[in-house]
Amino acid sequence: MKTVLTFGTFDVLHVGHLRVLERAAALGERLVVGVSSDELNMQKKGRSPVFSQAERLQLVAALSCVDVVFLEESLDLKRDYLLRYGADILAMGDDWKGRFDEFSDICNVVYFERTPAVSTTAIIEKIRL
Numbered sequence: 001m002k003t004v005l006t007f008g009t010f011d012v013l014h015v016g017h018l019r020v021l022e023r024a025a026a027l028g029e030r031l032v033v034g035v036s037s038d039e040l041n042m043q044k045k046g047r048s049p050v051f052s053q054a055e056r057l058q059l060v061a062a063l064s065c066v067d068v069v070f071l072e073e074s075l076d077l078k079r080d081y082l083l084r085y086g087a088d089i090l091a092m093g094d095d096w097k098g099r100f101d102e103f104s105d106i107c108n109v110v111y112f113e114r115t116p117a118v119s120t121t122a123i124i125e126k127i128r129l
């Protein structure tokens, strides 16, 4: 049974998130998703997510393509997470292209094209107007 792992914040869940998760799930039999903690998001993006980590975990876990969710608490623990969940494949959007190639010694690393013209930032802006 092939396990696929992916990471992300998945704030204000949208179709770009869904597509990358569905494509990742299609690569194997079990999809594990590391959802960034609120604190990690603050470090990565300099702002708090709109939805809390508990809400984001709940939303991602409810998707039919997702089998397991866990809280990603540090960017430096990727290798530990991959080993802990027995990942055969690490799948990420291509905004991270090349950034995770160092893990190709323990799993296959694949990057998917991002869905164009949809982003959490754009949605926040649209609502704000």
Ligand code: C2G
Pocket: 007, 008, 009, 010, 011, 016, 017, 020, 036, 044, 072, 075, 091, 092, 093, 094, 095, 096, 113, 114, 115, 116, 117, 118, 119
């Ligand atoms: N994504 C996508 N198309 C979009 C928007 C997002 O394919 N229009 C993908 C991203 O490429 C990523 C996933 O959806 O693979 C989650 O996106 P984010 O929530 O923005 O994730 P990010 O904060 O970049 O976290 O350790 C790495 C991270 O935690 C990634």
